[in-house]
Amino acid sequence: SQKIEQNSEALNIQEGKTATLTCNYTNYxxxxxxxxxxxxxxxxxxxxxxxxxxxxxxxxxxxxTFDTTLKQSLFHIxxxxxxxxxxxxxxxxxxxxxxxxxxxxxxxxxxIA
Amino acid sequence: xxxVSQTPxxxxxxxxxxxSIKCEQNLGHDTMYWYKQDSKKFLKIMFSYNNKELIINxxxxxxxxxxxxxxxxxxxxxxSLELGDSAVYFCASxxxxxGNQPQHFGDGTRLSIL
Numbered sequence: 001s002q003k004i005e006q007n008s009e010a011l012n013i014q015e016g017k018t019a020t021l022t023c024n025y026t027n028y029x030x031x032x033x034x035x036x037x038x039x040x041x042x043x044x045x046x047x048x049x050x051x052x053x054x055x056x057x058x059x060x061x062x063x064x065t066f067d068t069t070l071k072q073s074l075f076h077i078x079x080x081x082x083x084x085x086x087x088x089x090x091x092x093x094x095x096x097x098x099x100x101x102x103x104x105x106x107x108x109x110x111x112i113a
Numbered sequence: 114x115x116x117v118s119q120t121p122x123x124x125x126x127x128x129x130x131x132x133s134i135k136c137e138q139n140l141g142h143d144t145m146y147w148y149k150q151d152s153k154k155f156l157k158i159m160f161s162y163n164n165k166e167l168i169i170n171x172x173x174x175x176x177x178x179x180x181x182x183x184x185x186x187x188x189x190x191x192x193s194l195e196l197g198d199s200a201v202y203f204c205a206s207x208x209x210x211x212g213n214q215p216q217h218f219g220d221g222t223r224l225s226i227l
Contacts (some may be wrong), residue, residue, distance in 0.1 A: 031212075043219050087154070093213030096138075098143070
């Protein structure tokens with residue numbers, strides 16, 4: 001079965017730098033990948049969705065890429081700020097609107113001032 | 114104007130008891146879900162409902178019984194609670210539409226079994 005892997009449990013980065021988080025998948029390419037942010041004691045909040053046939057998606061300081069050759073999605077936060085500190089979750093979705101998500105374990109990002 | 118709300122936020126109870134968690138969404142979505150986040154923070158699907166009908170049951174023990182009285186509500190009843198049920202339970206919803214849709218999550222119910 002397909003797995004979503006976020007191999008970095010934690011990432012520390014200096015304020016102002018670009019944070020890059022990695023999400024790998026096994027076996028076949030998912031039709032969609034989604035990225036969520038989760039703060040302590042809160043539910044995940046949707047950030048970006050990228051389709052298999054899209055190479056890149058941007059939203060303000062956020063950028064997501066999808067590389068089917070490497071079986072990998074990268075999530076970038078440019079000009080990172082301490083307020084960006086949170087756990088970031090990668091998830092794969094199916095082809096329909098009501099397919100449950102399969103999540104990776106998440107990467108805890110700490111942006112140090 | 115909370116989009117997905119769950120009650121209670123915290124639930125502490127003894128092993129063997131029966132408890133319920135309620136979830137409501139005011140987004141007009143057709144599909145609702147229950148996810149479980151264990152102590153290792155791994156978020157895993159339990160159930161999904163579409164327009165009050167069960168679509169997915171991910172090999173969850175039958176001590177867990179979801180109920181959807183209408184498409185805005187999805188409650189979770191748990192019988193004979195066990196120590197391993199301790200976790201954070203998240204309710205979520207998603208709109209209809211072609212292709213994968215973003216999901217909206219509640220803030221979770223932290224269940225602790227003594």
